[in-house]
Amino acid sequence: xxxxxxxxWHRARRWVRIYFRRTDLLDALANLCxxxxxxxxxxxxxxxxxxxxxxxxxVLYVFFTAWRxxxxxxxRRARDATERDTILQLFHxxxxxxxGIAPDRRLTLFVVDPENEHELMPLVRYELGKQxxxxxTISHAxxxxxxxxxGRAWQEPSNVLFQQLPDFPDRTxxxxxxxxxxxxxxxxxxxxxxxxxxxxxxxxYGFLDFKGGLLGVLSVxxxxxxxxxxxxxxxxxxxxxxxxxxxxxxxERRVQQ
Amino acid sequence: xxxxxxxxxxxxDLGDSFTLPANQPEPLRFVKKIDENGVVYYAxxxxxxxxxxxx
Numbered sequence: 001x002x003x004x005x006x007x008x009w010h011r012a013r014r015w016v017r018i019y020f021r022r023t024d025l026l027d028a029l030a031n032l033c034x035x036x037x038x039x040x041x042x043x044x045x046x047x048x049x050x051x052x053x054x055x056x057x058x059v060l061y062v063f064f065t066a067w068r069x070x071x072x073x074x075x076r077r078a079r080d081a082t083e084r085d086t087i088l089q090l091f092h093x094x095x096x097x098x099x100g101i102a103p104d105r106r107l108t109l110f111v112v113d114p115e116n117e118h119e120l121m122p123l124v125r126y127e128l129g130k131q132x133x134x135x136x137t138i139s140h141a142x143x144x145x146x147x148x149x150x151g152r153a154w155q156e157p158s159n160v161l162f163q164q165l166p167d168f169p170d171r172t173x174x175x176x177x178x179x180x181x182x183x184x185x186x187x188x189x190x191x192x193x194x195x196x197x198x199x200x201x202x203x204x205y206g207f208l209d210f211k212g213g214l215l216g217v218l219s220v221x222x223x224x225x226x227x228x229x230x231x232x233x234x235x236x237x238x239x240x241x242x243x244x245x246x247x248x249x250x251x252e253r254r255v256q257q
Numbered sequence: 258x259x260x261x262x263x264x265x266x267x268x269x270d271l272g273d274s275f276t277l278p279a280n281q282p283e284p285l286r287f288v289k290k291i292d293e294n295g296v297v298y299y300a301x302x303x304x305x306x307x308x309x310x311x312x
Contacts, residue, residue, distance in 0.1 A: 158304055160287075160300070162298065
């Protein structure tokens with residue numbers, strides 16, 4: 001993506017990519033054809049009043065069509081916000097049930113990036129007392145299939161994956177381990193937050209829908225200050241609850257499309 | 258009909274230790290794995306739709 005373009009251009013492009021569908025384009029083209037057909041008889045009209053009426057009608061038609069398409073896109077955006085909010089509520093509830101007020105655990109849900117189907121991006125993130133409903137804007141962690149722990153959960157879905165990490169004396173040692181040992185791309189490693197330097201274990205789980213498509217990847221990062229192992233029952237409850245929510249929203253999205 | 262009604266009224270003591278098999282907590286069965294980079298990790302098959310781990 002060209003970096004010299006203004007940020008508003010990138011945001012607009014992303015908004016269009018995420019909230020507009022091909023059917024919207026087909027709708028717009030069909031309506032355009034209708035206007036062309038109507039205006040083809042423009043010069044046949046003898047009275048100026050009839051011409052004005054036709055032209056005004058065509059302008060209003062374009063206006064209302066554009067308005068309708070934007071409203072549909074906004075509705076999709078509202079639905080997206082509802083999905084993020086629901087997942088965060090679920091994280092909040094399950095965190096309280098599973099870990100009480102114990103800090104030092106972070107929950108992140110990754111999904112396939114709508115702009116790049118070969119990468120996972122963070123969708124929402126939750127920590128005790130903090131939440132990020134639009135995690136993709138604060139975290140630049142993007143993983144390919146099989147890359148790192150999150151990418152591995154994409155490669156091996158329907159498996160609870162557990163990974164222990166060594167103590168890192170500083171950020172340099174952390175980046176060296178992630179780049180050289182885990183083979184994560186250097187630009188991705190550089191983009192990882194300071195929180196990850198102190199993470200000592202990671203649980204990952206890739207959710208599949210009934211067709212075998214990826215719904216998302218849950219990552220539970222546990223810092224060194226606490227026990228690195230989580231109880232099985234806690235994890236399972238969290239995974240089962242989140243899976244149901246993800247599939248329900250994915251089903252609704254498919255119906256809309 | 259009256260015999261059936263009598264059967265329905267009969268009380269059954271299931272005992273204190275009775276639990277449904279589906280409610281028994283199944284532990285995750287982690288298996289040690291090593292990836293192509295030599296990194297050790299653990300994987301436990303688990304389907305989010307079912308409380309039981311897959312066979």
